[in-house]
Amino acid sequence: MSGPVNGESGVGSNGGSSVDSSAESTAEPGAARFDLVGLGECMVELYAAEPLGQAPALRRSYGGDVLNSLVAASRAGVRTGFITRVGDDPFGESLLAAWREEGVDTGCAPKVHGENGVYFISVAEDGEREFTYRRAGTPASAITPGDLDAAYIGGARCLLLSGITQALSDSARQATLAAARIAREAGVQVAYDPNYRPRLWEARGGLAAARAAWLELMPYVDIVLPSFPADVELLPPEAGVSPAPAAGGAGMALRRFGAQCPQVALKCGADGCRLLFHGMASEVPGVRGVKVVDSTGAGDAWNGVFLTRLLDGAPPLQAAQDANAAAAATLAHRGAIPPKPATMGTDPRSGSMAPA
Numbered sequence: 001m002s003g004p005v006n007g008e009s010g011v012g013s014n015g016g017s018s019v020d021s022s023a024e025s026t027a028e029p030g031a032a033r034f035d036l037v038g039l040g041e042c043m044v045e046l047y048a049a050e051p052l053g054q055a056p057a058l059r060r061s062y063g064g065d066v067l068n069s070l071v072a073a074s075r076a077g078v079r080t081g082f083i084t085r086v087g088d089d090p091f092g093e094s095l096l097a098a099w100r101e102e103g104v105d106t107g108c109a110p111k112v113h114g115e116n117g118v119y120f121i122s123v124a125e126d127g128e129r130e131f132t133y134r135r136a137g138t139p140a141s142a143i144t145p146g147d148l149d150a151a152y153i154g155g156a157r158c159l160l161l162s163g164i165t166q167a168l169s170d171s172a173r174q175a176t177l178a179a180a181r182i183a184r185e186a187g188v189q190v191a192y193d194p195n196y197r198p199r200l201w202e203a204r205g206g207l208a209a210a211r212a213a214w215l216e217l218m219p220y221v222d223i224v225l226p227s228f229p230a231d232v233e234l235l236p237p238e239a240g241v242s243p244a245p246a247a248g249g250a251g252m253a254l255r256r257f258g259a260q261c262p263q264v265a266l267k268c269g270a271d272g273c274r275l276l277f278h279g280m281a282s283e284v285p286g287v288r289g290v291k292v293v294d295s296t297g298a299g300d301a302w303n304g305v306f307l308t309r310l311l312d313g314a315p316p317l318q319a320a321q322d323a324n325a326a327a328a329a330t331l332a333h334r335g336a337i338p339p340k341p342a343t344m345g346t347d348p349r350s351g352s353m354a355p356a
């Protein structure tokens with residue numbers, strides 16, 4: 001299965017399933033219960049306009065890469081579900097309520113005993129974010145393959161996985177792999193954002209462990225959604241290629257990711273993104289003139305809208321343009337998830353999305 005990046009719908013397959021209208025698809029879009037389900041952890045999010053150590057008060061929201069993408073996808077009009085575990089502390093119920101309010105199904109997000117993770121956002125002058133985590137031993141990080149419901153995953157058209165979930169614990173890494181296998185078996189497309197977070201991998205074997213987690217998952221991945229240059233580090237070293245992530249630029253990175261997966265969408269921050277779908281390369285410039293308040297969640301919104309548009313049948317180029325607009329809208333707000341009305345129009349299927 002192949003198609004030009006700016007031509008026919010481009011969600012193909014890495015030797016397995018497909019969610020587009022092509023003949024290989026085993027799951028009829030109409031028959032699926034969900035369009036997009038994701039596995040991960042959502043945390044309580046705390047941030048302030050001032051440097052964290054000087055802020056007299058912090059604002060509370062919530063965020064977690066996969067969940068952020070599901071919210072963006074849900075707002076863009078597809079049916080979503082979140083697979084996780086939620087702590088029964090004072091935040092648990094409000095997390096579940098917030099996700100439901102966004103239209104994200106919580107049927108596979110049981111409330112269990114324990115404390116939910118927390119993360120703090122520090123923002124540099126240019127809007128670039130840094131996270132401080134309090135998430136060791138959280139209920140979500142203790143998820144195991146035994147927590148997965150094969151029918152839930154099999155009832156979706158696409159499954160979104162993340163390297164952050166793999167970094168949480170050994171059982172969460174195994175659950176990520178098990179979910180991918182279930183999806184492959186059921187003919188469900190697998191999308192994967194490697195989202196390399198060195199700080200999360202520190203206690204678990206560092207880059208070598210992160211790379212091993214990436215390598216074990218890739219055979220099941222139909223579409224990979226890395227960021228440049230951060231995620232380039234995960235690629236196995238190549239003879240003659242400098243190990244510096246930015247060496248060779250985004251073009252070289254795209255080629256190297258393309259050697260691992262037939263469909264690559266490489267997010268390049270302010271420069272937009274590059275696509276490599278079945279050998280067809282393309283570049284989509286970012287939205288110009290955006291004042292970056294906080295870059296948190298931009299990549300996740302990008303993933304959610306890109307996948308939504310592909311699931312809608314849009315060509316990858318169009319999907320990427322809409323995803324760039326959604327990411328730009330996110331940059332204008334503090335926190336991972338921007339306020340609902342400011343993000344996009346009420347009828348997302350009717351055309352383009354409007355940045356705030």
Ligand SMILES: O=C(O)C(=O)C[C@H](O)[C@H](O)COP(=O)(O)O
Nearest residue numbers: 063064065296297298299300336
């Ligand atoms: O770091 C984690 O574990 C989280 O999930 C918290 C954040 O909400 C996302 O990381 C934001 O992701 P970006 O879209 O890449 O800014």
